[in-house]
Amino acid sequence: MNILIKSAKVYNSNNKDIHLKTKDILIKDGIITKIADAITPEKETKVISKKNLCISIGWLDTSVSFGEPGFEERETIANGLKTAAKGGFTDIILNTNTNPIPYTSSTIAFIKDKAKEQITNLHPLGALTVNSETVDLAELYDMKNAGAVGFSDYKKPTSNSNLLKIALQYAQNFNALIYSFPMDTKIAGKGIVNEGAVSTGLGLKGIPALAEELQIARDLFILEYTGGKLHIPTVSTAGAVKLIAEAKKKGLDVSCSVAIHNLLYTDEKLEDFDTVYKVLPPLRTKKDVTALVKGVKNGTIDFVTTDHAPLDIEQKKVEFDNAAYGTTGLESSFGILNSIFDTETAVEILSKGRERYGLQTPEIKEGNTACFTLFDNDTLHYVTKQTSTSTAKNCMFFEEKLKGQVFGIINNTKLDIL
Known part of the structure; x- marks a missing residue:
């Protein structure tokens, strides 16, 4: 699967070249192949483009x-x-x-x-x-x-x-x-x-x-x-x-x-x-x-x-x-x-x-395996009993006003995103 992440603000303090900058990131078969200011999508590429999109390892x-x-x-x-x-x-x-x-x-x-x-x-x-x-x-x-x-x-x-x-x-x-x-x-x-x-x-x-x-x-x-x-x-x-x-x-x-x-x-x-x-x-x-x-x-x-x-x-x-x-x-x-x-x-x-x-820390770097979390850092968000994925409902944070929302993750050559 080819995935193109468009206009994402990158949170990666270990790499000052991209930290807090807006980048496009191209992923092919689970590998980061290109990081640039703008990338044109190829055929059969899933494009992820969301308002206020942020990304980190x-x-x-x-x-x-x-x-x-x-x-x-x-x-x-x-x-x-x-x-x-x-x-x-x-x-x-x-x-x-x-x-x-x-x-x-x-x-x-x-x-x-x-x-x-x-x-x-x-x-x-x-x-x-x-x-x-x-x-x-x-x-x-x-x-x-x-x-x-x-x-x-x-x-x-x-x-x-x-x-x-x-x-x-x-x-x-x-x-x-x-x-x-x-x-x-x-x-x-x-x-x-x-x-x-x-x-x-x-x-x-x-x-x-x-x-x-x-x-x-x-x-x-x-x-x-x-x-x-x-x-x-x-x-x-x-x-x-x-x-x-x-x-x-x-x-x-x-x-x-x-x-x-x-x-x-x-x-x-x-x-x-x-x-x-x-x-x-x-x-x-x-x-x-x-x-x-x-x-x-x-x-x-x-x-x-x-x-x-x-x-x-x-x-x-x-x-x-x-x-x-x-x-x-x-x-x-x-x-x-x-x-x-x-x-x-x-x-x-x-x-x-x-x-x-003893686990390896992923990096946002060309040639590395993609291991990303995608999120919005500003939108107010709630988790409720109805929207929770967990089988159990013993959550003290239900109805708590949350600042920011997770869009999903990319890992193990798989994509799970809203």
């Missing part, structure tokens, strides 16, 4: 859950990747909350096989421990050889300090990335929301910021002792940002992410007991939101993720105490980030991070 989300295998009613891999494409993502990192939990090379191979021939690339995480029970290390080396890009027990803290120490030491033999979810379960107790004035007023048990910060402090001490590569997913407190900033100044190989909803909302959203706002880590305070946004801007926080977690209505339409944690967000992420930050920063956030997972 394809976007990456580092924390995505679907359902398959085991929970296909929540989201299949095929439909989940279709949803990711609609959100502008050419690559996603898949979490380990499936059934069976992927703690063997055969399960990793199964997941990768299910994602073949899709327009969006799926890169699976493997479980850090057998069945994610946080007791015995899983087959890390074999899973990496099968295609796992890191190791995580999804939303489960590694309470055994020695286990994390051994994992970091062992993983250095094959340059693997180890996750540690930041929550001390003893401090968190039976808390389900942020501990503070809102939780007290609502009569809900709280998770103090201390639970996150104590775990992170412990993990960073272990990392300093062992060496290795540590990733702390979805931090949510001002104290966590400070701890990680100090660790990076020491030269420790640590990265972290924040969920997009923790950059936008505070725990005041809980006042109506709407379970769509029940997430883990919980929505925190304005002080935390301010620190997290600053952490993204100054580079302390490496990634912003949707932490996309599709759930059945039976898991959300229940009493707040009994509801499951999680929200979807793949289709809303650009509009939210583009509202919090300027477009250039939002695109940079969405585009970076592949190197941490």
Whole structure:
């Protein structure tokens, strides 16, 4: 297929010759063959021409859950990747909350096989421990050889300090990335929301910021002792940002992410007991939101993720105490980030991070494979239950005014565009 992208504003800070300039881009059989101010289309060429068309390298989300295998009613891999494409993502990192939990090379191979021939690339995480029970290390080396890009027990803290120490030491033999979810379960107790004035007023048990910060402090001490590569997913407190900033100044190989909803909302959203706002880590305070946004801007926080977690209505339409944690967000992420930050920063956030997972970063360059996200950076846009592609409808961003809209993606010699 030949594709000609007409008059697109290019967002590519690594190439100053085309960054923020309007260009035509010709793609033949998935390869970028020409970039110029104006290109005349040849016969049998699909021309993409839209008002306020912008383009960047394809976007990456580092924390995505679907359902398959085991929970296909929540989201299949095929439909989940279709949803990711609609959100502008050419690559996603898949979490380990499936059934069976992927703690063997055969399960990793199964997941990768299910994602073949899709327009969006799926890169699976493997479980850090057998069945994610946080007791015995899983087959890390074999899973990496099968295609796992890191190791995580999804939303489960590694309470055994020695286990994390051994994992970091062992993983250095094959340059693997180890996750540690930041929550001390003893401090968190039976808390389900942020501990503070809102939780007290609502009569809900709280998770103090201390639970996150104590775990992170412990993990960073272990990392300093062992060496290795540590990733702390979805931090949510001002104290966590400070701890990680100090660790990076020491030269420790640590990265972290924040969920997009923790950059936008505070725990005041809980006042109506709407379970769509029940997430883990919980929505925190304005002080935390301010620190997290600053952490993204100054580079302390490496990634912003949707932490996309599709759930059945039976898991959300229940009493707040009994509801499951999680929200979807793949289709809303650009509009939210583009509202919090300027477009250039939002695109940079969405585009970076592949190197941490050993993945190749695409380039907008003649002779390279086309891996693009196409979008409008200004039009006001809404995602609703009716327009959402995701099977699950537990999205806290429905009806939220979003600045900018994704037109689609080009990847793997395929085109998916509005």
